[in-house]
Amino acid sequence: MTVLLFGVTKDIVGSPSLSIPTANARGKQFPKTVKELRQFLGTTYPKLNELSSLAIAVNNNYAHDEAEINSYDEIALIPPVSGG
Amino acid sequence: MDRYSRQIALKQFGSENQEKLKASKVLLVGLGGLGVPVAQYLCGMGVGTLGLVENDTVALHNLQRQVLYPEASVGMSKLQVAVKELQKRNSEVVFKGFETFLNGTNALEIIKDFDVVVDATDNFSSRYLINDACVILKKPLVYGALHAFEGQLSVFNYQDGPTYRCLFPNMPKANEIPNCDENGILGILPGIIGSLQALEVVKVITGLGDTLSGKLLLFDGLTQTTQKINYQSNPENKKCTSLLPDYGYSGCELVPSITWDAFGQLNENKQVIDVRTIQEYSNDHLDHAINIPLDTLDAQFGKIDFSKPVYVVCQSGKRSSIAVEILQKKYPNSTCCQILGGMNQMPTQCL
Structure with missing residues (x-):
């Protein structure tokens, strides 16, 4: 699945998007809910865990932690930004 | 019309x-x-x-x-x-x-x-x-x-x-x-x-x-x-019916501060910590200022001599007030203060 990155998440990851594999031959578990995706990304990029608010959108809709995600979904990580 | x-x-x-x-x-x-x-x-x-x-x-x-x-x-x-x-x-x-x-x-x-x-x-x-x-x-x-x-x-x-x-x-x-x-x-x-x-x-x-x-x-x-x-x-x-008692870190006056005027009149050998980014620091900075970007402060306390007063400066005064809060928490007996208004307000003869 594709994860689009906005604001400081782009700086933390170092690229404007991420591609997350959703299955592999060894049967390793990949995120199936928004909550699992948060944990998955937080392990790879610990600085994401430090954000007090980080909205996650699935297919352009704000998603709660329980929401399920699939390989064809487009995910967006949206932190607040303060500049003016 | x-x-x-x-x-x-x-x-x-x-x-x-x-x-x-x-x-x-x-x-x-x-x-x-x-x-x-x-x-x-x-x-x-x-x-x-x-x-x-x-x-x-x-x-x-x-x-x-x-x-x-x-x-x-x-x-x-x-x-x-x-x-x-x-x-x-x-x-x-x-x-x-x-x-x-x-x-x-x-x-x-x-x-x-x-x-x-x-x-x-x-x-x-x-x-x-x-x-x-x-x-x-x-x-x-x-x-x-x-x-x-x-x-x-x-x-x-x-x-x-x-x-x-x-x-x-x-x-x-x-x-x-x-x-x-x-x-x-x-x-x-x-x-x-x-x-x-x-x-x-x-x-x-x-x-x-x-x-x-x-x-x-x-x-x-x-x-x-x-x-x-x-x-x-x-x-x-x-359901919010009243404002919070405190909206956080914007109040510069909450931490010990010194004006540029008062700072300029100090005769001692001043220890200045510049908490801006490396890029901002390289553009212009005070003589003898030590650059410790705010996001690396936690790892660089060792660069600061806490037996002497610590003067913290940034661009506008926002980051320096955060830095002073961090330093005071870590070293409660030290003397730390921020320079009010930061580099934006610096009189030109200070550079």
Whole structure:
């Protein structure tokens, strides 16, 4: 699945998007809910865990932690930004 | 009405909506990158009363994006220059200036007399304060914010729609998200997002079209892509009945501070810690200042001699106050203070 990155998440990851594999031959578990995706990304990029608010959108809709995600979904990580 | 004939000529707009603009009172908080285009277009289009809240002075590095201010106004009050310049563009508009920063004490009193509020500030403390005040007073809030080449735009609290806290429930901690001083901003970006905010204000006032209530618009200037994210109202966020006692870290006076004048009169061998980024430090810095960027401070306490007074400086005074708080917590017996106003306010002979 594709994860689009906005604001400081782009700086933390170092690229404007991420591609997350959703299955592999060894049967390793990949995120199936928004909550699992948060944990998955937080392990790879610990600085994401430090954000007090980080909205996650699935297919352009704000998603709660329980929401399920699939390989064809487009995910967006949206932190607040303060500049003016 | 000849002045507005081109917008009255629009069939969907007409003289009826022009009258609505004329009867409306819009409060604009912040006269920086976002606030300048909002003010210029609302003034030009004939909003009746424009309230302006700003307490900053014009700095040379503002001019690449805050295009209302003439070169000769550097050092002068932004509010006073803006009102003077805007009045030249449209003498029919009534301006109400508030030469202060919005805070927990004045926010409700200032906002209550307006129909629509525009958040054109540059820090989270103000953004959460404005949101909460608008929820309490039931005022629609037009939100815009920037990060590097990106912008965010939405309309909160409009016709019972969602609020800022429905998107971002918790205020970020002090040094979690970089600001424009640290991160930089391309001059045109606030021009684009601020203009879109002015458009949303017109729609809120007139009822034309669809506002961005319940939708967050994300703009990426590098790829010219926009995305709209739908989000819902969380009723809990509407129950706010009073402001929080404290909106965090913006109060510079909360930490020990020293003015540039007093600093200049010190004879001792001053230990100065510059907590700006390496890039900002390399542009200009005080003699003998040690550069420890704020986000690396935790790992570099060893570079500081806590047996001597520690003077902390940054660009505007925001990061230095955070740094002093951190240092005081870690070394309670040390003497730490920030230099008020940061490098922006530094007298030229200090460099």
